[in-house]
Amino acid sequence: MYQSSVVRDGGGAMRGWDFPLELDRRSGAPLTEQLVNALVAEIRRGRLEPGAALPGTRTLAKGLGVHRNTVVAAFEELRTQGWVETSRASHTRVSRALALPERVDQGRRGEALGFPLRPVRNSSRRFEAAPAGVLDFTGGLPDDRLFPTALLARAYRRAVAGPRGRPLAFGDPAGSPALRKRLAQLLSSRRGLSVGPDDVLVTRGSQLALHLLALALVKPGDVVAVESPGYPSAREAFALMGAHLMPVPVDREGLDVEALERKLERTRIRALYVTPQHQDPTTVTLSAPRRQRLLALARRHRFAIIEADYDHEFSLDGAPVLPMASSDQHGVVVYVGTLSKALAPGLRMGFVVGPRALRERLLALRGQVDRVGDLGLENAVAELLDDGEVQRHTLRARRVFRARRDVLVAALRRELGEVVDFEVPRGGLALWVTVKRGIDVERWAARALAQGVRFFTGALYSPEGRTLSALRLGFGALDETELQEAVRRMARAL
């Protein structure tokens, strides 16, 4: 750091002007810019007050060890920006038009808040990483360690540095055409949705899809039905836009459609959020009769069924159920899917398929929310789909997850068979475990964390905020050894 303290009383123009200016020749910033910034900082700090005289350019240049042109350019810049003015005698002074400066105390920076904020439900703590060494059952996520990152990196290089297109220009807010084409093929061939690329809207994970849907469907005070227990992030997306939530119970056949029907007699709803494939968190599948009845209800009452098929790929036993969207002919179902589970949670790749008019609305909203996705990454994932890499990875991962589920099931029966009960889930990456009455699950969770294992209790999933004698164990992100150790720690914490 080159530092020059301007000589005290070194000249008439410098009288009363005695503080150091710092220039750093190695910073890469032009010296003129550094000098301008330093002088502005002094004006702001109040050390140079309105009307104060600056030293002459020659004097200052000499004091700082810089060429006089540097100082001349800096003064010219300060004049242009309005910080200084030049008197008839060519003396440069701090502009008298400046308001009285306020002393900036950099140490306090960030603590002050000069305007009111709206209240926001802050539940982001649940996304915080577990402390080091803690085995983490939360999330129901796949294992990013299984993902073939080298293949992704190669595909990304081809996508951004290859000859095709200009993925770093602003692109289509609907998402990469290549990825939408692949998704449309996948949805048509494997999920019974006969759609083309222009029916698909790519979003950054399903959370952005839910946020855009809330913007498109809900105005403050509207009612949105949600599963109870159900996925907390979906509730938050709708509540954020001012929706009132109407919980609908879930039983062993999934959402209780009869209960919904009764509620609809009294209450008009805009939308229902539902997870028919493996209900989140209970993992049950919505039965066929209920699906059909739900479609008819939506048609009659004109609400949107937001069908989140969040882990279609991870039907561990048996075939996945076709989405409700595949039998929707009246434009009532909005299908929300994600590749983040098939790939890795950090790759935010969701998608929405629904009526065309809705898609247009979502596109317009997206322009106002985050403009456009990451087309380079989307093109890279399209290539991985093209090459069959995603499919191969999913098959591999499904085998791994099935084995992990079975290890967890065995460990729970062995270590905790007396106190827990559960159905082996046909799919998904989590177990929904009910706990014997008399055991305080919240205290168990707290003690478990101290023992080095983290899980969420049922209360997180209750829209009514009730304590449930249940917990959810996401097994996708822990390997078999970790799972066994995690269950041992749970048992120790009982």
Next chain:
Amino acid sequence: MYQSSVVRDGGGAMRGWDFPLELDRRSGAPLTEQLVNALVAEIRRGRLEPGAALPGTRTLAKGLGVHRNTVVAAFEELRTQGWVETSRASHTRVSRALALPERVDQGRRGEALGFPLRPVRNSSRRFEAAPAGVLDFTGGLPDDRLFPTALLARAYRRAVAGPRGRPLAFGDPAGSPALRKRLAQLLSSRRGLSVGPDDVLVTRGSQLALHLLALALVKPGDVVAVESPGYPSAREAFALMGAHLMPVPVDREGLDVEALERKLERTRIRALYVTPQHQDPTTVTLSAPRRQRLLALARRHRFAIIEADYDHEFSLDGAPVLPMASSDQHGVVVYVGTLSKALAPGLRMGFVVGPRALRERLLALRGQVDRVGDLGLENAVAELLDDGEVQRHTLRARRVFRARRDVLVAALRRELGEVVDFEVPRGGLALWVTVKRGIDVERWAARALAQGVRFFTGALYSPEGRTLSALRLGFGALDETELQEAVRRMARAL
């Protein structure tokens, strides 16, 4: 495609059941899953009605040329999902609990809309790419063709496939710690904001920052002041959350702070969106006296100054002005920056610095909007900053843009000197051009598009929706030859 038409009347159980089932042995989907999906599709189409008998497993297996176990597994799956039921005589029938099926007409898919949508201002058309061959002055964006994509690809490979961290796991919603550290250094050393990594929130472009700010600051009916003329996407972000917009005029010294002060006597505002560095669209710099007065006003009236420093890097003549945020000690300024301009528009990298309480609120909101950014890409950009590549690219790009600006200025004077007037902008990537009265700019723009050149007229920037005798010419994304040709086309279209 292997296709088996089940033999008509081939057995008792198949009576009245005569349609083809298609199985595709090369699709990679398990045959059981294909059979399940095909039968569900028939039930949904109404060809298999509730109560209809399915053929026996042996008969069906033979007809399809598959192993009987495949059919047995498919029937078992259908039973689990609730589509079929088994009678005492072991006959499998379509479940009688199913509601009467509705015929799905796949051709009409997407056209129907079964629920109401909220109205949304749809201005996304302006983001559409210009038709091929059209030279595009819209946007004020940098040139993605200048960007060293190979370096980005290499950095991305290191970020996701290297040994450091797990960027494909869910990460910090505040953004990559490595990138926040770099940004904090940059802001401290070059922009006078003394901040640490924990003061920075990385967003996907500045648009997401504005959206999150609107969520944090505005409830429906609140007033937000905006520049007139001003940046349309900022207005949209606030209007989307129900804000009333209060236009404040801009003159040759930037925002007319006196006019704002008069308006504040009658109207309480939550926030002001302002672009002090190079006002968007007029490119003027907010004068120093006005900056200070504005800070005092915000403090007195307790509103947030949202300072968008969107092209700090592209001060083409002279030093950039230090942001207002650098002299804020009362927590009234929220600083919004972006790397998308320094890098490439398709790399969505914005950031926000503001009071800590605001940052907490924005983090909570982000969890509900899109959860987390793309940490792999953020780490890659952090590495490019580490290596000085971003800085080198910016220096190179600044020279290129200065030359382009000068070429455009010369071409406009030569070809259109009689009808246009403008100040040469000190920075930014666009010219704000006023047009001689008597020329209909909207008609000019339309004719120009037919001639193969696109630009936006002043009306887009007017919050009052007024026609302005002005246009904006973004020169960053066109090379020198293209710029000259573009101006010739403008002249031909007059």
